[in-house]
Amino acid sequence: MSRKISMKQAINEALDLEMRRDPTVIVMGEDIVGGTGAQGEDDAWGGVLGVTKGLYAKHGDRLMDTPLSESAYIGAAIGAAACGLRPVAELMFLDFMGVCFDQIFNQAAKFRYMFGGKAETPVVIRGMVGAGFRAAAQHSQMLTPLFTHIPGLKVVCPSNAYDAKGLLIQSIRDNDPVIFCEHKNLYGLECEVPAESYAIPFGEANVLRDGDDVTIVSYGLTVHRAMEAATALAKDGTEAEVIDLRTLSPIDWDTIVESVERTGRLVVVDEAHPRCNLATDIAAFVGQNAFGALKAGIQMVTAPHTPVPFAPSLEDLYVPSADSIASAVRRTLSPKGASPRIAA
Amino acid sequence: MLNERIKPIVMPKWGLSMSEGKVTGWLKRPGSTISIGDELLEVETDKITNVVEAGETGVLRRVLGEPGTVYPVKALIAVLAEPDVPDDDIDAFINAYAVPAGEDGDGEAEAGPQYHTAETPAGTIRYAKRGESGPTILLVHGFGGDLDNWLFTIDALAEKATVYALDLPGHGQSTKQIADASLSGLSQAVLGFLDTVGVERAHFVGHSMGGAVSMRTALDAPGRVASLSLIASAGLGEQIDGGYIQGFVGATSRRDLKPVLETLFADRGLVSRQMVDDLLKYKRLDGVDEALRALSASLFAEGRQASVLVSGIADARTPTLVVWGEEDRVIPADHAQALANTAQVAVIPGAGHMVQMEAAGKVNALLKEHIAKAS
Numbered sequence: 168m169s170r171k172i173s174m175k176q177a178i179n180e181a182l183d184l185e186m187r188r189d190p191t192v193i194v195m196g197e198d199i200v201g202g203t204g205a206q207g208e209d210d211a212w213g214g215v216l217g218v219t220k221g222l223y224a225k226h227g228d229r230l231m232d233t234p235l236s237e238s239a240y241i242g243a244a245i246g247a248a249a250c251g252l253r254p255v256a257e258l259m260f261l262d263f264m265g266v267c268f269d270q271i272f273n274q275a276a277k278f279r280y281m282f283g284g285k286a287e288t289p290v291v292i293r294g295m296v297g298a299g300f301r302a303a304a305q306h307s308q309m310l311t312p313l314f315t316h317i318p319g320l321k322v323v324c325p326s327n328a329y330d331a332k333g334l335l336i337q338s339i340r341d342n343d344p345v346i347f348c349e350h351k352n353l354y355g356l357e358c359e360v361p362a363e364s365y366a367i368p369f370g371e372a373n374v375l376r377d378g379d380d381v382t383i384v385s386y387g388l389t390v391h392r393a394m395e396a397a398t399a400l401a402k403d404g405t406e407a408e409v410i411d412l413r414t415l416s417p418i419d420w421d422t423i424v425e426s427v428e429r430t431g432r433l434v435v436v437d438e439a440h441p442r443c444n445l446a447t448d449i450a451a452f453v454g455q456n457a458f459g460a461l462k463a464g465i466q467m468v469t470a471p472h473t474p475v476p477f478a479p480s481l482e483d484l485y486v487p488s489a490d491s492i493a494s495a496v497r498r499t500l501s502p503k504g505a506s507p508r509i510a511a
Numbered sequence: 512m513l514n515e516r517i518k519p520i521v522m523p524k525w526g527l528s529m530s531e532g533k534v535t536g537w538l539k540r541p542g543s544t545i546s547i548g549d550e551l552l553e554v555e556t557d558k559i560t561n562v563v564e565a566g567e568t569g570v571l572r573r574v575l576g577e578p579g580t581v582y583p584v585k586a587l588i589a590v591l592a593e594p595d596v597p598d599d600d601i602d603a604f605i606n607a608y609a610v611p612a613g614e615d616g617d618g619e620a621e622a623g624p625q626y627h628t629a630e631t632p633a634g635t636i637r638y639a640k641r642g643e644s645g646p647t648i649l650l651v652h653g654f655g656g657d658l659d660n661w662l663f664t665i666d667a668l669a670e671k672a673t674v675y676a677l678d679l680p681g682h683g684q685s686t687k688q689i690a691d692a693s694l695s696g697l698s699q700a701v702l703g704f705l706d707t708v709g710v711e712r713a714h715f716v717g718h719s720m721g722g723a724v725s726m727r728t729a730l731d732a733p734g735r736v737a738s739l740s741l742i743a744s745a746g747l748g749e750q751i752d753g754g755y756i757q758g759f760v761g762a763t764s765r766r767d768l769k770p771v772l773e774t775l776f777a778d779r780g781l782v783s784r785q786m787v788d789d790l791l792k793y794k795r796l797d798g799v800d801e802a803l804r805a806l807s808a809s810l811f812a813e814g815r816q817a818s819v820l821v822s823g824i825a826d827a828r829t830p831t832l833v834v835w836g837e838e839d840r841v842i843p844a845d846h847a848q849a850l851a852n853t854a855q856v857a858v859i860p861g862a863g864h865m866v867q868m869e870a871a872g873k874v875n876a877l878l879k880e881h882i883a884k885a886s
Contacts, residue, residue, distance in 0.1 A: 168628075168637075168684055333795060361684075365795040371764045377784060422766065 169361045175218050175354040177328035178293075181335035182219065182255060184364045186226045189253060192339060194219060195231040195240055196257030203232045215259050216295070216354060241267040241292065245275040245344070248290035253339055258294035260306045261348060264313075275344040276319030291338045293347035296324070297388055297438055298486050300351045304474035307482075309387070309438040312445060314346045315416045321369060322416040324348040326390040328358045330413055333367035340366060350388045372419035374426070378406035381496050382426040384449055385436035386412040388486070389468075393436050395489035400496055407496060415445060423449060424457050431462035432499040436487050441469040466495035516596050517604045518567045520589035522582045525556060526662035528625070531583045532556045534576035543571045545591055548872055552576065552588070557785040561663065564872040570594050572601050585610045626658075626684070629707045633700035634686030638677040638708070642669030646737065646886040647710050650676035651701065653719025653745070654806060655759050657683030657793070660718060663871030668716075668878060675713070677704055679721070681806060687798025692805035694727040694746070694818050702732060714882045716740040718867060719842065720810065722747075726820045729829045738830040738885035740878050741850075743839050743864050745810070746820040748846040753814020755841050760803045765791060777838040777863035821849045831855070832881040834874055836862030855881065 172180070186192045199219040201212020213220025223230050233240035237258060244256035258264060264271065271292065278286040298307040314322040321343055325331040331349070338345040375390065376397050383393045390411045397407040408426050412418060427433050433453055437446035446467040453465060468487045476482050522532050532554040539551050549565045569591030576588030587608045590601055629636045639658050648668055652660040658676035668674045678685035680700050681692075690696060701724060705713065714737045717725030722744025729736040745751070755774050762768035769787050773779040793799060810817050824831065831854035835847040841864040847856050857877050862869040 329792075361792070361796060363687075364797040365792070366797070367795060368763050374765060374784070425766070 168363075169359045171357045172328055172360050173355050173357045174325070174328040174331045174349070175216070177332040177360050178218050178335055178349065179221065180360075180362075181332045181339070182222055183225060185253075185336055185339045186222070186229060188364065189339075191251065192253045192255065193229045193231065193247070194222060194226075194255045194257070195233050195244055197233055197235055197240075197259055199257050200230050200232050203230075214257060216351065218349075218354070219257065237263050238267045238270065242270040242274075244290050244292070245270050245288060248275070248288045248344070249278060249286055253289045253291075255291040255293060255339060258292055260302075261294040261296050261310055261346070262305050262308050263294075264292075264310065271320070271344065271346075272317050276317050279343065280319060287342040288344050289339075289342045291335070291345045291347055293335070293338075293349060295351040296348040297350040297352060298470070298475045298482055299388070301477070301479060301482065302351075303477040307475035309440075309470065311348055311386075311415055312439050312443055312448075314348075315418075315445065315448070316443075319343065320416060321345040321414065322348065323369070323414050324350070324387045325413060326350075326353065326387055326411050327356060329360050330367060330373070330411075332360055333365050334369075334413060336364055337366040337369060341369070348387065352388055367413065369414045370417035370419050371413065372422040373411040373413055374408065374422065375411050376407065376409040378408040379430055380405045381407045381432040381434060381499055382410060382423070382430045383407050383434045383436060383492065383496065384410045384412065384423055386415060386445065387438060389436045389438050389492075392487055392489045393492055396492035396496065399489065399493050405496065405500065412445070418449075420452060420456075424453065427453055427457050428460040431460055432496075433461070434466045434468060434492065434495045434499060436468045436492055438470055438486055440472050441467065442472060444469060463499040463501070466498050468492050468495045516592055517601060518569055518591040519587050519604075519608060520551065520563070520565075520591060522576070522584050522586045522588055523554065523563055524584040524666070525561065526558065526659055529556050529558070529584060531581050533581045534578050534588060535560060536578050537574055537576075538562070539571050541571055541574050545569055545571055548876075555783075557783070558659075558662070558789075559781055559783055559786060559868065561781075561868070561871065565591070567591055572596070572598075573605065575605065583610060628684075629704060631700070631707045632703040633680050633690065634688055636677055636680070636686070636700075636704045636707075637684040638675055638704070639665060640708075641665050641674045642672050645672040646882060647713040648672045648674045648882060649701070649705070649710070649713040649715050650674065651715060651717040651721030651725055652676070652679065652682065653717075653721050653743075654756070654810070655682070655790070655803060656718065656721070659683075659789075660865070660868070662868065664716075664867050664875060664878070667871070667875040668882075671879070672714075672882065675708065675710065677701070679724070681799065681802030683793065687796060687802050689802050689805055692802075692809040694723050694810065695731065697724045698727040698731060701728060702735060705735065711735065712737050714738045714740070714885060716742065716878060717744060718742045719864065720745045720806075723810075723816075723818060723820065726824050727818075729827055730820065730823045733827060733829065736829055738832075738882060739824070740832045740834065740881055741854075742834045742867050742874065743836060743842055744833070744846070745816055745842060746818055747833075747849040748821075748843070749815045749819060750843055750846070751811055751814065751816050752841045753811065756807050756811045756814070760800075760807055763791075763794070768794075774840050775864045776869055777836060777861055778869065781869065825850060825853045828853075830881070830885040832877060833857070834859065834866060834877055836864060836866030836869060838862060839864045839866070
């Protein structure tokens with residue numbers, strides 16, 4: 168049965184269903200229950216934004232409140248995964264990952280390779296990404312390019328509740344470490360989600376809208392901005408194809424290239440900083456592999472190369488907007504893809 | 512000021528979830544004389560594009576639905592009237608026309624739940640029920656399908672019948688557990704469903720694999736099957752496109768699934784993004800892959816149909832209608848002739864395996880006539 172639930176509820180439901188299905192699934196993190204072992208209300212907190220609320224009542228000690236030490240409990244989760252459990256560790260804000268780079272980049276991501284395929288590390292590290300939450304520079308970053316840079320990690324960033332549930336279930340069932348990026352400004356967004364379990368395979372982009380004039384590729388929150396831009400562009404007769412990557416590692420190159428070969432124009436939208444991000448990665452791949460199909464220069468729409476501002480007025484300008492995406496599309500429609508159109 | 516000589520043509524409601532549709536183009540010009548069954552215009556929904564056929568006669572006096580524009584269900588998109596009805600009356604009718612209350616969007620609460628579930632011996636079965644009167648009809652979809660395959664059928668039949676459409680085990684939103692993946696097993700599940708909803712006897716309308724399930728039921732429990740309507744049915748010959756079955760079972764992405772689904776229609780353009788997405792969502796559910804593999808191994812192994820029921824059905828004397836789309840690429844249309852001596856046979860040009868969707872008006876007319884005769 169299908170009904171409308173929010174992305175936050177969908178993530179909670181995925182954790183609940185997988186904990187029911189597989190007794191080796193455990194959940195750990197800072198205040199993911201809230202006050203376990205102390206006097207007072209059980210499950211007082213349920214995670215900083217309540218994503219794990221209610222799971223303690225159903226699964227008890229398979230949820231663990233951890234000390235405020237990311238390096239310790241992320242390391243513990245990775246060790247537990249190497250020893251046969253399937254931990255889902257909540258890193259709250261993925262901005263905090265810096266203190267556990269060694270555990271993630273140098274240990275979890277390397278075990279399978281360095282131990283000749285004999286070791287598996289089925290850990291999921293999930294947490295919040297993205298700007299627009301008035302949470303300042305240390306709690307608002309889109310650090311996805313750091314994760315996609317590392318071979319051995321899988322990187323997921325859903326744009327809606329349906330995808331979040333199916334991708335999280337797939338992440339838990341996957342035998343490699345997965346960084347699961349939840350855009351905090353999408354938590355409240357509702358859509359139709361089946362009550363049953365389902366898994367969305369990695370490396371399958373979702374084509375949200377068909378169009379023959381230009382391809383817009385994005386992921387996470389900015390997928391919605393791209394769709395707004397496409398709706399606005401359609402009024403002027405420009406039909407944009409909008410691709411939601413869903414997973415960044417592995418990435419669905421085939422869907423991107425097939426689309427660009429048809430449209431001849433590409434706009435890549437990434438909420439990350441402009442240097443060495445998903446936008447530059449995709450632009451380079453298409454430039455190298457589908458150059459002949461391009462009718463105009465590839466356009467990238469990204470956040471600026473600055474920390475995320477705390478001032479609301481500046482933060483609102485920071486994230487790529489529907490207008491900036493539509494402008495980028497119009498640039499691809501101009502001769503040479505850059506200068507303003509002079510003649511037809 | 513209701514003028515009964517002025518007949519509104521409104522945005523149709525196809526299926527339980529449709530709330531609006533886009534006029535894509537008119538097939539008749541203003542001033543044309545219209546007969547019942549004439550193709551008036553094409554409408555696109557998020558699920559499928561289809562032709563709207565005239566349900567009444569008259570001259571197409573006004574065309575209001577603009578191509579490319581989206582209208583809510585029941586919105587007035589054209590007006591039919593005889594030539595002697597004055598223009599002023601038609602203008603007055605258009606100005607006074609209001610979308611019937613309770614039908615536009617928020618009607619769901621009043622109409623009750625769109626789908627029901629029944630706890631049957633085979634597990635939870637989802638079904639839809641339409642209509643209150645007349646004979647009871649059961650619609651049985653095919654392999655990998657669900658009750659929405661009857662999008663254009665269920666409401667048309669429900670005008671003069673009580674119509675049930677179910678999701679077979681392993682399909683749609685019914686249980687994904689299939690205890691016995693044979694035709695007999697599916698037939699038992701269907702009979703268990705009828706027991707649960709309190710139906711003793713029904714006119715069975717089966718599409719593809721659902722046709723074979725219906726025939727199996729007519730042979731095993733003849734008292735429960737008032738008549739058979741077999742649409743592009745399995746069980747009438749050995750041949751089947753094994754590539755379609757394998758492709759459908761194996762596809763996990765839109766890029767893989769879309770060309771497979773295009774096999775189902777004469778007009779490949781009918782396969783919409785939403786149709787592909789809905790099927791992918793179904794195929795991703797836990798248990799579906801196992802269910803489809805079990806069914807295909809049991810019924811369609813090595814690209815042949817395991818069960819051919821022609822001789823039994825020919826002897827059974829159950830009133831039978833056989834309908835096929837001439838351009839069926841999944842099960843060849845010449846299978847329709849297998850029961851030519853004992854059944855009414857109709858082969859419809861320009862339609863493929865999903866003939867009940869692609870030529871809904873013609874198939875619905877055949878079904879209504881057959882069921883009325885058999886009742």
